[in-house]
Amino acid sequence: MTEKFIESDAGAVIGKHALEFAAEIWLEFTLFGEIEQALRADKIDKAAGHVRAAQEAFNKREWNKAKDEAEAALELHPASTEASGLRAQAIRSVDDETKYRQSMTELDKGNPDGFKAAIRIYDSMSPEGSYRQELADKLRNKLMNAGEEFYNKKMYRESFESLCDAYRVSPVNNKPGTKIVKMLHEAERRAKVSVPCSLK
Numbered sequence: 001m002t003e004k005f006i007e008s009d010a011g012a013v014i015g016k017h018a019l020e021f022a023a024e025i026w027l028e029f030t031l032f033g034e035i036e037q038a039l040r041a042d043k044i045d046k047a048a049g050h051v052r053a054a055q056e057a058f059n060k061r062e063w064n065k066a067k068d069e070a071e072a073a074l075e076l077h078p079a080s081t082e083a084s085g086l087r088a089q090a091i092r093s094v095d096d097e098t099k100y101r102q103s104m105t106e107l108d109k110g111n112p113d114g115f116k117a118a119i120r121i122y123d124s125m126s127p128e129g130s131y132r133q134e135l136a137d138k139l140r141n142k143l144m145n146a147g148e149e150f151y152n153k154k155m156y157r158e159s160f161e162s163l164c165d166a167y168r169v170s171p172v173n174n175k176p177g178t179k180i181v182k183m184l185h186e187a188e189r190r191a192k193v194s195v196p197c198s199l200k
Contacts, residue, residue: 047077066090156191164197
């Protein structure tokens with residue numbers, strides 16, 4: 001009986017140590033998980049701060065700062081779609097700003113080749129970019145004025161091209177009026193253009 005008592009005491013001691021060991025491991029994993037979760041939440045909060053800063057910089061047209069802040073957010077929270085989108089928009093905006101300046105230089109030439117170059121640049125800009133809309137407004141006005149001037153000089157092909165492009169770049173709620181459309185059709189007829197302007 002003494003042997004059985006000793007054996008059961010040994011088993012109880014070993015069992016007790018195993019339970020304590022298991023409890024320690026469980027506690028470590030639980031604490032580790034909580035710490036990891038807290039660190040992840042902290043990174044997400046810091047990333048959100050960078051996203052806000054990126055959005056503010058973007059609204060001020062500070063493209064490089066917006067890109068840098070978005071990249072800082074992505075380092076902390078790589079799955080942030082908002083930071084990823086802001087980064088992409090900032091990169092496109094830097095490109096659009098350069099294209100806007102190039103297009104204005106071409107427009108200022110005031111000749112058909114300059115207008116065509118400005119239109120090509122406009123077409124290559126991001127459709128949702130603010131620079132494209134600004135350029136569209138300036139293109140519309142310059143092209144309408146040039147189209148009228150070309151028409152008065154009996155340069156009907158140039159008039160047709162300028163007025164058609166003016167119509168194309170104009171926003172839906174600000175298309176050229178009846179006078180310009182009539183002049184466009186007349187220039188089209190006199191220039192004997194094979195492909196008519198699409199007024200959609």
